[in-house]
Amino acid sequence: MKERREIIVKWMLIGxxxxxxIIMLVLPLLEVIVRALADGWDSYCNAISADHTLxxxxxTLIATVIAxxxxxxxxxxxxxxxxxxxxxGRNVLSTLIDIPFxxxxxxxxxxxxxxxxxxxxxxPVLDWINQTLGTDIALVFSVPGVxxxxxxxxxxxxxxxxxxxxxxQGSDEExxxxxxxxxxxxxxxxxxxxxxxxxxxxxxxxxxxxAFGEFGAVYAISKTRGETFTLPLEIxxxxxxxxxxxxxxxxxxxxxxxxxxxxxxxxxxxVEYYGRKRK
Amino acid sequence: xxxxxxKICKKFGDYEAAKSIDFGIEKGKMAALLGPSGSGKTTILRxxxxxxxxxxxxxIIEGRVVNDIPASKRGIGFVFQNYALFxxxxxxxxxxxxxxxxxxxKHQMKERVNEMISLIGLEGLEKRYPDQLSxxxxxxxxxxxxxxxxPQLLLLDEPFAAIDAKVRKELRAWLKEMIEKVGITSIFVTxxxxxxxxxxxxxxxxxEGNLEQMGSPVSxxxxxxxxxxxxxxxxxxxxxxxxxxxxxxxxxxxxKVIIRPEFxxxxxxxxxxxxxxxxxxxxxxxxxxxxxxxxxxLTMLVNGVLLTTTRSLxxxxxSVGEKMRVLLHRVYLFDxxxxxxxxxxxxxxxLKGVDIEML
Ligand SMILES: Nc1ncnc2c1ncn2[C@@H]1O[C@H](COP(=O)(O)OP(=O)(O)OP(=O)(O)O)[C@@H](O)[C@H]1O
Ligand SMILES: [Mg+2]
Numbered sequence: 001m002k003e004r005r006e007i008i009v010k011w012m013l014i015g016x017x018x019x020x021x022i023i024m025l026v027l028p029l030l031e032v033i034v035r036a037l038a039d040g041w042d043s044y045c046n047a048i049s050a051d052h053t054l055x056x057x058x059x060t061l062i063a064t065v066i067a068x069x070x071x072x073x074x075x076x077x078x079x080x081x082x083x084x085x086x087x088x089g090r091n092v093l094s095t096l097i098d099i100p101f102x103x104x105x106x107x108x109x110x111x112x113x114x115x116x117x118x119x120x121x122x123x124p125v126l127d128w129i130n131q132t133l134g135t136d137i138a139l140v141f142s143v144p145g146v147x148x149x150x151x152x153x154x155x156x157x158x159x160x161x162x163x164x165x166x167x168x169q170g171s172d173e174e175x176x177x178x179x180x181x182x183x184x185x186x187x188x189x190x191x192x193x194x195x196x197x198x199x200x201x202x203x204x205x206x207x208x209x210x211a212f213g214e215f216g217a218v219y220a221i222s223k224t225r226g227e228t229f230t231l232p233l234e235i236x237x238x239x240x241x242x243x244x245x246x247x248x249x250x251x252x253x254x255x256x257x258x259x260x261x262x263x264x265x266x267x268x269x270x271v272e273y274y275g276r277k278r279k
Numbered sequence: 280x281x282x283x284x285x286k287i288c289k290k291f292g293d294y295e296a297a298k299s300i301d302f303g304i305e306k307g308k309m310a311a312l313l314g315p316s317g318s319g320k321t322t323i324l325r326x327x328x329x330x331x332x333x334x335x336x337x338x339i340i341e342g343r344v345v346n347d348i349p350a351s352k353r354g355i356g357f358v359f360q361n362y363a364l365f366x367x368x369x370x371x372x373x374x375x376x377x378x379x380x381x382x383x384x385k386h387q388m389k390e391r392v393n394e395m396i397s398l399i400g401l402e403g404l405e406k407r408y409p410d411q412l413s414x415x416x417x418x419x420x421x422x423x424x425x426x427x428x429x430p431q432l433l434l435l436d437e438p439f440a441a442i443d444a445k446v447r448k449e450l451r452a453w454l455k456e457m458i459e460k461v462g463i464t465s466i467f468v469t470x471x472x473x474x475x476x477x478x479x480x481x482x483x484x485x486x487e488g489n490l491e492q493m494g495s496p497v498s499x500x501x502x503x504x505x506x507x508x509x510x511x512x513x514x515x516x517x518x519x520x521x522x523x524x525x526x527x528x529x530x531x532x533x534x535k536v537i538i539r540p541e542f543x544x545x546x547x548x549x550x551x552x553x554x555x556x557x558x559x560x561x562x563x564x565x566x567x568x569x570x571x572x573x574x575x576x577l578t579m580l581v582n583g584v585l586l587t588t589t590r591s592l593x594x595x596x597x598s599v600g601e602k603m604r605v606l607l608h609r610v611y612l613f614d615x616x617x618x619x620x621x622x623x624x625x626x627x628x629x630l631k632g633v634d635i636e637m638l
Contacts, residue, residue, distance in 0.1 A: 176357065176365075179355070190365075190376075191365060191367075
């Protein structure tokens with residue numbers, strides 16, 4: 001009796017999960033592909049090679065690569081500081097790292113405008129830097145702004161992945177290495193890094209995925225289509241135009257993002273697989 | 280003295296983990312830091328190694344104050360409480376690490392590492408990772424890793440704690456042999472007195488950050504200087520007073536009494552060996568008999584208090600409820616209102632002139 005009930009429960013749960021999965025994820029994604037190809041292959045190719053699309057792809061890639069690099073370095077530094085040292089303000093820092101998770105990205109974008117925009121309090125500083133260096137950097141409504149916003153929203157991914165690993169590992173092995181005369185960087189390279197390798201990679205993948213897809217924060221800070229628009233913004237713009245053509249184009253561009261996501265997903269699974277195997 | 284700690288104090292926040300610790304160990308000796316959990320043993324060892332900085336006091340190694348010398352320059356090998364082997368390195372790389380960071384000559388390094396591996400008897404396991412080793416094998420690797428750069432002093436933090444009881448005995452003997460072979464001065468932490476007694480030339484007893492007593496295993500056992508040591512070493516009963524016991528009437532009121540099993544002699548009424556001492560005995564009833572492998576442990580009810588003693592299996596058999604003669608020949612006395620007071624031995628007054636050890 002009991003066994004039969006368990007089997008029913010098992011298949012019901014599996015059925016519900018699959019149903020949910022298909023309705024919420026697979027069908028909409030298939031819809032994207034179908035719609036993207038609605039006007040045929042040629043117009044699909046045209047849509048994804050349009051100037052605006054290529055520009056958006058470029059901005060997205062730039063923002064992602066820079067955000068990834070910056071967050072990897074700072075994420076490592078922050079995780080290290082939080083787990084290996086005891087200092088005043090440690091809890092505050094630990095909480096601050098999570099802020100991007102807990103506040104809406106739009107607010108982050110607006111905050112950037114308020115800080116670095118024409119009337120923001122950082123504007124004079126920026127002007128001064130531009131004057132002394134002879135540069136022309138603008139942080140609002142420009143690509144650097146998009147990059148900054150992307151960095152902001154993806155900051156926690158790397159550090160949050162490795163902090164638990166560093167905590168769990170403790171500092172015994174590093175102490176042992178230091179006692180034998182190993183220097184800081186050797187210790188990191190030979191002792192610490194092998195521990196956090198997979199976690200770090202996993203965090204980087206999550207960071208990349210989020211950077212590709214970020215909309216809110218970038219939306220607030222990027223206003224020029226064809227120049228500072230990222231892929232999600234471009235898709236939104238095409239869709240909002242509302243003509244049958246542009247909606248199909250919107251789906252075509254979307255399929256690009258979906259393809260990038262699939263690649264990341266595969267990468268994530270590989271990393272997870274090897275990460276588990278090494279345990 | 281080869282290694283010395285002078286008036287070492289260490290606080291963690293408000294908590295005093297080491298309160299003016301003072302001791303010295305001679306070259307080539309093996310010392311045990313013995314004490315209950317949380318007493319400060321690891322802290323003392325870490326200060327010696329330079330992994331922790333003392334608030335005040337000096338650490339002296341080979342006549343040199345090493346307070347400001349970093350851990351890696353003190354010439355110390357350290358075996359961590361849970362070994363802290365490098366998980367992502369093979370046995371070989373673990374042992375070679377200390378030589379690698381010193382940029383030792385490749386050829387010599389290989390020779391030395393292989394020599395260590397055969398010393399610890401792990402030939403053939405060089406390519407294994409720590410998680411593919413048994414607890415005992417890991418401990419051997421940790422030992423080899425610590426001594427491969429030829430340190431002058433070896434510190435071991437609970438080297439046997441993570442190993443099950445049976446293997447532990449073997450490893451103890453193994454470690455003692457190894458340390459004698461290498462001829463290195465060593466200090467190990469333990470909270471197991473058997474381990475300390477079996478391995479150490481000197482035992483240093485630590486309690487709540489205080490050094491209670493230091494001495495050879497025998498002297499610590501025979502002449503405990505503080506109530507804590509009297510209580511901690513061996514098994515013992517503590518009583519508030521000994522009223523009703525013949526020969527102990529002279530004990531000052533307020534003093535507490537510690538009785539070890541060895542202080543209690545139990546025999547049958549018709550015992551020949553003790554027949555001259557019958558006047559000094561009390562009557563006791565056997566309440567419990569526990570078999571302890573090679574002897575019996577008897578719990579006796581005497582004058583309203585319970586005393587524990589041991590009985591050889593070679594003697595006549597006894598049973599629960601049996602009336603026996605109980606001879607209490609000595610006790611430890613201490614004043615627990617005064618921690619400074621040393622523990623003292625009080626002999627049964629009726630046994631004046633009798634050498635109980637001769638019987
Ligand atoms: N880094 C630290 N910060 C705060 N308190 C500490 C620290 N290290 C140790 N202590 C405290 O100091 C006391 C002594 O600790 P220690 O580790 O030296 O004990 P121990 O004798 O080695 O105990 P065990 O046998 O359990 O290993 C303990 O009460 C512990 O809580
Ligand atoms: Mg300890």
